[in-house]
Amino acid sequence: MTAAAMTEQQMLDALRGGDEQAFTQLVSRHHAAMLRVARNYVACGSVAEEVVQETWLGVLNGIHGFRGGSSLKTWIYRILINRAMSRGKRERRIVPFSSIAPASEGADEGYTADRFLPDGHWATPPRPFETPSDRMALLEFRARLREALVQLPERQQIVVTLRDVEGLSSDEVCDLLHVSAENQRVLLHRGRTRLRQALESYEDSELLTGA
Structure with a gap:
């Protein structure tokens, strides 16, 4: 089996x-x-x-x-x-998760709560990205997305990785990172907002390049 x-x-x-x-x-x-x-x-x-x-x-x-x-x-x-x-x-690269910049830091940087439903899903999905016929363009898009994930503030990066990349539930992430459900939700929404902006920025630049 x-x-x-x-x-x-x-x-x-x-x-x-x-x-x-x-x-x-x-x-x-x-x-x-x-x-x-x-x-x-x-x-x-x-x-x-x-x-x-x-x-x-x-x-x-x-x-x-x-x-x-x-x-x-x-x-x-x-x-x-x-x-x-x-x-x-x-390695002196990190400090405990609870000691990293609090969730209130950068609260106004692109965070728009009305873009998300209470369960954390998109209220309005990101504009669709049409898969390029040229595979290199698709690989470039994925590379930009990975780059955007790495550039997220550390708390947001960890929460987004666990929720959206690894598929853990909200309760599991709260348990693992010892954060409240509200704190986890805010970090996830802010991280997703930044990634959405990166996607839309890349899509817009591709449209301008191809125009």
């Missing part, structure tokens, strides 16, 4: 039983995403890889003690973020 076909309890039972195939499938499912998250906290990709490897060791060592108070994915990400933050502090 593949990891995708397993229920969470079946996966837990397999991991606790030393099922190497189940563990390999779990790593395959989450490893790349975990690297992206770890990269938000440390200085380079090689260190992020070390953090993720340490996280998997932590998963193996701690799986018998996991009591199911959260989803398996949330538990894994909690281990990951704790290790990444510890490593980042040693």
